[in-house]
Amino acid sequence: MMRVASPALALLSALLTHSVAQAREPALAADVTMTGDLSRDDFRTYRYETFSVPKGVDLIRLRVETSSDDPSTAIDIGLEGPGGLRGWSGGERRPHIDVGRLGASPGYVPGPIEPGDWKVIIGTPNIREGASATYAITVEFNPPSERINARTGWLRGDFHVHTGHGDAKCAAASGGVRRCPAHLTVEGARAADLDFIAITDHNTTSGHAAAAELQGHHDDIVLIPGMEVTTFDGHANAFGLSRYLDFRIDRDRDFARLARDVADQGAILSINHPLLIQGEACMGCGWEVPDVDYGAVAAVEAVNGATLARLGSVETPLSGVEFWERLLDRGYRVTAIxxxxxxxxxPGAPQPPIGIPTTVVWSEAASVDAILAGVRSGRVYIDVVGQPAWRLDLEASTGGQSAVMGGALSARAGDVVRVEALVAGAEGGTIEFIAGGRDAPLGVGAISGGNAAPAVTFAVDRHARWVRAVLRSPGGKIALISNPVYIDIVD
Ligand SMILES: [Zn+2]
Ligand SMILES: [Zn+2]
Known part of the structure; x- marks a missing residue:
């Protein structure tokens, strides 16, 4: 009857970690599996299976399997840490139980994950004389993020939303304006037909516990745990946090320290609305953080919805596109989001709507890790207008090599590169190709037919480190912004 580390469990775990683990820190220790038998001797007792938690754990995941030869047997599960009880899920068997610093499965309390001895509690409210039962419990530390649903490919989302855990406010039941609960933000994202949102409140992760609860219900939307790092000299979103991030940049803590803290937890940084005007009207809004290593920055918010709503276009000096291009020209490969x-x-609030703009990420899975891996890969475009039927990808080639958006070609000065924009929808619009070091577009192609592929060729020079495209709607406004294909210039 005894089942030890069942192959089914091992397979499940392998499936869950498939191909999306690269964004996370390596596992801290091998998974722990504990098994045991129960008999009438265990009737109305608690048994404890102890496991040791090393330093640096942000999330413990338990997988529990039980079986008995008697259907009247009841086996309860709970968890106790060095600091006391952390939760109880009774006799309910779930795919897994998560207990993290910032969020936890229902029935469990988020909070510090202290190193030391933790105990899974096995309670036996009922087991009859002569009956036997077994349990197998697997413990994982900092597991890869969960797949929320089966979607894959182009996922649409909003990387910057606030809730009442920050400064989002909305009409309460009484009509008075109060802090806005996180569930309304998630419902707004569903109304916008998004596949993911990043919850990015100013300098706090207190909304993550609510998000962990909401994620169980809203399993059509991946909720990315983020924070808008809000400093005296600029704002940057951190995505994929599993513990509270020290947001302070001052005389004693510099950008390098922040970047290290972000990287240590497998998260990424994106600079927000960098070209807003810094001043008393908007303290810290423009990006003036000193001594920034842009190699530690994964993304730039090239289009901010609040700025777009105010000015009606991305072609203004306040949009982030110009800041992003300057980084590209300096050789940094930062993804525009x-x-x-x-x-x-x-609905109807005087606010930039959720999903304007939408960022569209090529993602291998609907999970936090996979979406962030997609951002790192650069196969991402921005949909400024919220047009799910319009699509944009790039394919570039030279001398037998080819690369898609986010990828790189190597070329010598003088080599000819061909770039093709793969477009769906937007009939009557145009594609504009833009390359590093050129003031004017490389070329403009008309979009005709449902699936078009306008292309341009150009000779590489030493400034042409990247080539990208924008799609203009039939009315002439920028609707989609691609990320570049990069060019490694070799001698
Ligand atoms: Zn914000
Ligand atoms: Zn901001």
Whole structure:
């Protein structure tokens, strides 16, 4: 009857870690599996299976399997840490139980994951004389993030939304304006038909516990745990946090320290609305953080919804596109993304709507890790207008090599590169190709037919480190912004 580390469990675990683990820190220790038998001797007792938690654990995941030869046997499960009881899920068997610093499965309390001895509690409210039962419990530390649903490929989302855990406010039941609960933001994202949102409140992760609860219900939307690092000299979103991030940059803590803290937890940084005007009207809004290593920055918010709503276009000196291009020209491969910066998700609120802009990420799975891996890969475009039927990808080639958006070609000065924009929808619009070191577009192609592939060729020079495209709607406004294909210039 005894089942030890069942092959099914091992397979499940392998499936869950498939191909999306690269964004996380390596596992801290081998998984722990504990098994045991129960008999009438265990009737109305608690048994404890102890496991040791090393330093640096942000999340413990338990997988529990039980079986008995008698259906009247009841086996309860709970968890105790060095600091006391952490939760109870009774006789309910779930795919897994998570207990993390910032969020936990229902029935469990998020909070510090102290190193030391932890105990899974096995309670036996009922087991009859002569009956026997077994349990197998697997413990994982800092597991890869969970797949929320089966979607894959182009996932649409909003990388910048606020809730009442920050400064989002909306009309309460009484009509008074109060802090806005996180569930309204998630419902707003569903109404916008998004596949993911990043919850990015100013300098706090207190909304992550609510998000962990909401994620169980809203399993059509991946909720990315983020924070808008809000400093005296600029704002940057951190995505994929598993513990509270020290946001302070001052005389004693510099950008390098922040970047290290972000990287240590497998998270990424994106600079927000970098070209807003810094001043008393908007303290810290423009990006003036000193001594920034842009190699530690994964993304730039090239389109901020609040700025877009105010000015009606991305072609203004306040949009982040120019800041992003300057980084590209300096050789940094930072991904352009967008976020609405919504502070009130209720319909009709005087706010940039959730999903304007939308960022569209090629993702191997609907999980936090996979979406962030997609951002790192650069196969991402920004949908400024919220047009799910319009698509944009790039394919570039030279001398037998080819690369898609986010990828790189190597070329010598003088080599000819061909770039093709793969477009769906937007009939009557145009594609504009833009390359590093050129003031004017490389070329403009008309979009005709449902699936078009306008292309341009150009000779590489030493400034042409990247080539990208924008799609203009039939009315001439920028609707989609691609990320570049990069060019490694070799001698
Ligand atoms: Zn901001
Ligand atoms: Zn914001």
């Amino acid at each position: 967008g976020g609405s910066d919504n502070h009130d998700p209720t």
